[in-house]
Amino acid sequence: MKKFDVVIIGGGPAGMAAALGAREEGATVALLERDDRLGGILNQCIHNGFGLHYFGEELTGPEYAKRFRDKVLSDQNIHVFLEAMVLSLTEQKVVRAISPTEGLIEIQAGSVVLAMGCRERSAGAIALAGTRPAGIYTAGMAQRLCNVEGYLVGKEVVILGSGDIGLIMARRMTSEGAKVKLVAEIMPFSSGLKRNIVQCLNDYDIPLRYSTTVTRVTGKERLTGVYVAPVDEKMQPVLEQEEYIPCDTLLLSVGLIPENDLLTGTSVEMSRVTSGAVVDEYRQTSAEGIFSAGNVLHVHDLVDNVSEEAYIAGRSAAKYVKGELPFSVTVSVTPASGVRYALPQKVHTGEGKVKLYFRVDKVYRGRTVVVTSAGEVIKRKKTLVMAPGEMQNIEIDKSLIKGDVCIYTEE
Amino acid sequence: MEKFDVIVIGGGVVGTAVLRSLAAYQAKVLLLEKASDVATGASRANSGIVHAGYDAETGTKKAFFNVKGAAMFPALTKELHVPYKQVGSLVAARETGLPALRVLYDRGVANGVKVEIIDRKRILALEPNVSDQIAYALYAPEAGVVSPYKLTIAQADHAVINGAEIRLEEKVTSLEKREDVFYLSTDKGTYAASYVINAAGAGAAEVNALIGEDAPVQTHAVGDYYILDSKEAGVVNTVVFPLPDEKGKGILVAPTADGNVILGPTSRKIPHEAAEDNEVTRDGLALVREGVGRLIPSVNLRNVIRVYAGTRTAVGNDFIIEESKKYKNYFMLLGICSPGLTSAPAIGEYVAGQAAAALGLVKKQQTIPLPDRFHLTKASEEEIKQKVASDPTFGRIVCRCEKVTEGEILAAIRSPLPARTVDAVKRRVRAGMGRCQGGFCRPRVMEILSREFGIPLSAVRLGDKGSEIAPYEVKDGYEKI
Numbered sequence: 091m092k093k094f095d096v097v098i099i100g101g102g103p104a105g106m107a108a109a110l111g112a113r114e115e116g117a118t119v120a121l122l123e124r125d126d127r128l129g130g131i132l133n134q135c136i137h138n139g140f141g142l143h144y145f146g147e148e149l150t151g152p153e154y155a156k157r158f159r160d161k162v163l164s165d166q167n168i169h170v171f172l173e174a175m176v177l178s179l180t181e182q183k184v185v186r187a188i189s190p191t192e193g194l195i196e197i198q199a200g201s202v203v204l205a206m207g208c209r210e211r212s213a214g215a216i217a218l219a220g221t222r223p224a225g226i227y228t229a230g231m232a233q234r235l236c237n238v239e240g241y242l243v244g245k246e247v248v249i250l251g252s253g254d255i256g257l258i259m260a261r262r263m264t265s266e267g268a269k270v271k272l273v274a275e276i277m278p279f280s281s282g283l284k285r286n287i288v289q290c291l292n293d294y295d296i297p298l299r300y301s302t303t304v305t306r307v308t309g310k311e312r313l314t315g316v317y318v319a320p321v322d323e324k325m326q327p328v329l330e331q332e333e334y335i336p337c338d339t340l341l342l343s344v345g346l347i348p349e350n351d352l353l354t355g356t357s358v359e360m361s362r363v364t365s366g367a368v369v370d371e372y373r374q375t376s377a378e379g380i381f382s383a384g385n386v387l388h389v390h391d392l393v394d395n396v397s398e399e400a401y402i403a404g405r406s407a408a409k410y411v412k413g414e415l416p417f418s419v420t421v422s423v424t425p426a427s428g429v430r431y432a433l434p435q436k437v438h439t440g441e442g443k444v445k446l447y448f449r450v451d452k453v454y455r456g457r458t459v460v461v462t463s464a465g466e467v468i469k470r471k472k473t474l475v476m477a478p479g480e481m482q483n484i485e486i487d488k489s490l491i492k493g494d495v496c497i498y499t500e501e
Numbered sequence: 502m503e504k505f506d507v508i509v510i511g512g513g514v515v516g517t518a519v520l521r522s523l524a525a526y527q528a529k530v531l532l533l534e535k536a537s538d539v540a541t542g543a544s545r546a547n548s549g550i551v552h553a554g555y556d557a558e559t560g561t562k563k564a565f566f567n568v569k570g571a572a573m574f575p576a577l578t579k580e581l582h583v584p585y586k587q588v589g590s591l592v593a594a595r596e597t598g599l600p601a602l603r604v605l606y607d608r609g610v611a612n613g614v615k616v617e618i619i620d621r622k623r624i625l626a627l628e629p630n631v632s633d634q635i636a637y638a639l640y641a642p643e644a645g646v647v648s649p650y651k652l653t654i655a656q657a658d659h660a661v662i663n664g665a666e667i668r669l670e671e672k673v674t675s676l677e678k679r680e681d682v683f684y685l686s687t688d689k690g691t692y693a694a695s696y697v698i699n700a701a702g703a704g705a706a707e708v709n710a711l712i713g714e715d716a717p718v719q720t721h722a723v724g725d726y727y728i729l730d731s732k733e734a735g736v737v738n739t740v741v742f743p744l745p746d747e748k749g750k751g752i753l754v755a756p757t758a759d760g761n762v763i764l765g766p767t768s769r770k771i772p773h774e775a776a777e778d779n780e781v782t783r784d785g786l787a788l789v790r791e792g793v794g795r796l797i798p799s800v801n802l803r804n805v806i807r808v809y810a811g812t813r814t815a816v817g818n819d820f821i822i823e824e825s826k827k828y829k830n831y832f833m834l835l836g837i838c839s840p841g842l843t844s845a846p847a848i849g850e851y852v853a854g855q856a857a858a859a860l861g862l863v864k865k866q867q868t869i870p871l872p873d874r875f876h877l878t879k880a881s882e883e884e885i886k887q888k889v890a891s892d893p894t895f896g897r898i899v900c901r902c903e904k905v906t907e908g909e910i911l912a913a914i915r916s917p918l919p920a921r922t923v924d925a926v927k928r929r930v931r932a933g934m935g936r937c938q939g940g941f942c943r944p945r946v947m948e949i950l951s952r953e954f955g956i957p958l959s960a961v962r963l964g965d966k967g968s969e970i971a972p973y974e975v976k977d978g979y980e981k982i
Contacts, residue, residue, distance in 0.1 A: 124898065124901060173896075173897055175898040175901060175904075177904070188877070188885070188889070188896050188898065189896050189897070190889065190893035190894065190895075190896035190897040190907075191893060191896070192896075193885070193886050193889040193890060193896055194882065194885055194886055194889070209936075209937045209940055209941065210937070210940050212806070212807075212937060212938035212939075212940055213938065214728070214805060214806045214807035214808060214938045215805060215806060215936075215938070217727070217781075217786055217805055217808045218781075218808070219780075219781045219782055219783045219786065219808070220780055220781060221778055221779060221780050221781075222779065222781075222809060223963075223968065224962070224963040224964070224967075224968035224969065224970050228940045230940065231939075231940055231941075231943060231944065234944050235944050235947075235958075235970075235971045236971075236975055238944070239944060239947075239948070239958055239971065240958075240974060240975050241958050241959055241971035241972075241973065241974055241975065242971065242972075242973040242974070242975050243970065243971045243972075243973075244972070244973075245973070266973075266975050266976060267976070305783065306780075306781075306782075306783070310777070310778065310967075311963075311964070311965050311966065311967035311968040312967050312968055312969075351902075351936075354732060
């Protein structure tokens with residue numbers, strides 16, 4: 091059995107940043123990536139807009155990935171396993187993987203960082219009615235076919251859901267000569283970034299209809315069209331107002347699901363809201379020595395935040411192995427009025443600062459974010475606009491924490 | 502013109518069962534299938550149940566072939582390496598349903614099926630999650646679940662390695678008998694045969710019409726299904742039916758042979774023109790949810806990974822399994838709806854026997870067994886090590902949800918009846934059948950198909966002609982960074 095201080099599962103933006111974080115603390119690192127190159131989904135995101143926060147400049151996805159990849163690959167103490175798919179993980183931190191070059195790989199890890207990312211919700215998962223022709227894709231699959239393989243999936247497009255990948259693909263397919271006829275969003279607001287709605291839809295006159303869904307699809311071998319209808323307040327389609335839109339392509343951008351299947355059967359405490367693990371500010375899960383970061387922990391909108399979070403996880407995982415992770419009482423962080431979730435869900439008492447990340451449950455203007463501990467206000471912050479699609483954060487002083495923390499918004 | 506002893510029209514579970522049984526004889530046999538693969542009609546989208554045999558009226562062909570077929574499944578599925586589990590079935594009824602269960606019980610006994618009526622205590626031992634309304638059940642311990650398309654494909658593969666031929670994407674467009682010879686033409690060629698078997702499923706009436714045989718009155722019913730993630734497995738252990746009604750056996754809850762959970766089907770009459778549309782409806786799905794709620798209310802529909810619909814074609818109340826009275830040596834298999842899957846192996850043996858008797862065919866001394874394939878998820882540690890060392894493609898996972906390796910996909914593409922489409926690969930090795938539904942692996946499966954067949958990615962299809970997945974090239978290439 092191989093031995094490494096820190097084993098990182100996933101070589102996308104989270105895994106690479108975690109590896110660098112762990113190296114900063116002197117750990118030996120194994121980085122397991124299932125694809126044949128590092129970078130993850132960034133490799134298919136050829137648009138720009140990455141790195142504004144982290145590097146202070148605008149990069150494409152592959153450029154952003156390259157900055158991390160070059161550092162990872164030049165570090166002799168990071169052992170990168172490519173095309174290595176992890177098959178199982180135990181709470182004793184034994185990682186089993188398989189790769190074409192090494193066959194079965196078994197590693198005893200001192201600590202583990204989960205960085206497997208997320209997957210897209212499929213047509214099956216939303217129980218899409220109608221026939222089963224070619225022409226229905228998750229937005230990310232169409233993006234890979236377009237940007238990595240060089241093939242366009244169709245010419246007349248309807249997009250269901252206004253997640254960021256869907257918005258990006260609306261622009262991408264338009265630039266390849268396709269006609270995007272409609273983006274339908276079942277919610278009364280978008281889960282995508284404001285800048286993507288402006289730059290990918292408005293700039294190209296692509297209509298976006300809120301509170302609207304696709305009710306069924308038609309076509310035998312290839313999609314021939316979709317029916318769309320507005321939804322009522324219970325999110326049920328108003329079928330009397332169904333409208334047929336002929337098209338050969340339906341892209342789905344209806345949500346991302348953290349890929350935590352490896353944790354099935356372990357005692358790691360999971361959050362029903364994020365579908366990721368419950369973590370403290372070191373991004374340690376309820377299973378000691380198992381850390382989680384990036385989209386496998388909760389779905390991010392900006393890769394910059396992923397890198398920052400994974401860096402913390404990687405450093406902490408290395409410190410854990412050295413026995414340097416501080417032991418102290420934890421308090422819980424719970425969301426209330428207007429806040430859908432906050433992360434980390436647990437915070438240690440002590441010195442220093444901690445940044446709480448959170449998402450609101452709908453669009454708010456001019457609200458104040460309030461953080462309390464043991465019932466007393468410890469931080470207030472005025473905001474202009476907060477939307478569910480844009481992750482917020484607020485920094486608090488740990489020395490002010492006297493008991494459970496609550497975060498909410500008020501008028 | 503190519504001449505065959507026997508030509509089978511239709512590559513469903515019945516047609517391939519017939520073909521496999523024919524391949525045991527010294528004969529030149531051919532199967533013609535209009536679609537791009539076998540198992541694309543009713544044999545793909547059904548409940549996958551091996552019925553015990555209490556349901557069909559005693560004395561009918563349905564009862565006869567059901568009971569005979571069900572008994573063949575344990576050995577057959579072992580021989581063909583097809584997922585099959587003898588999980589048993591329950592017809593679950595409320596307090597008031599006891600008389601109806603007794604009718605089924607009596608029929609089961611008359612049909613020679615092992616059945617018993619059990620009370621709630623014993624039901625709970627089998628199905629702890631059953632609705633608290635359920636008081637009694639008819640328990641048939643020998644019922645089972647099978648992968649219907651894998652059975653069809655394995656029968657086809659086994660027939661091919663024993664000398665039978667299968668031609669895909671050949672729709673029979675004319676069929677006539679002159680003197681003692683049948684002449685068939687398809688969109689690709691013409692054939693002569695001494696014996697023709699119509700196993701065309703929903704298209705059987707059209708085939709009959711081609712030769713001038715009476716076209717039977719077919720009725721088609723479409724049913725909606727849910728498939729749940731394997732993490733929901735365990736919510737149900739046996740095949741749980743409600744009491745049957747005039748529409749059929751009702752909406753069931755069952756484990757699948759591959760480890761998922763299946764819910765459905767509904768039964769909605771559709772016209773003949775729509776028989777191949779397989780359209781899922783919102784209303785149908787709602788009915789499934791209601792039906793499931795009456796049996797196992799704790800089923801978690803958040804774990805749905807796929808919805809689909811399948812059509813079953815009936816002709817009257819019984820199977821028609823008989824030689825044409827007008828045309829000797831033209832054999833018809835019509836209305837093979839439920840329990841058609843269960844009956845198929847027995848029908849195959851019977852019909853092959855009829856053809857052999859008519860033509861005086863002699864059985865081969867022995868047939869070649871179908872070799873088992875490597876599956877990562879079923880292999881031992883030692884087997885995996887050896888396999889990957891000898892062929893690294895078996896260490897490269899393509900479908901991460903179902904843990905399917907490139908080697909397994911290549912084996913499917915290079916199998917006796919090659920998988921030529923993304924769906925054909927999926928049905929053979931489950932790549933794309935997991936919780937992400939091909940979100941990650943589909944482009945990779947496309948690459949492999951493109952490479953293996955030497956075709957551009959734009960020509961790779963999901964299924965039949967016209968289902969190209971990414972038909973256009975982008976204007977410019979992009980440099981890899």
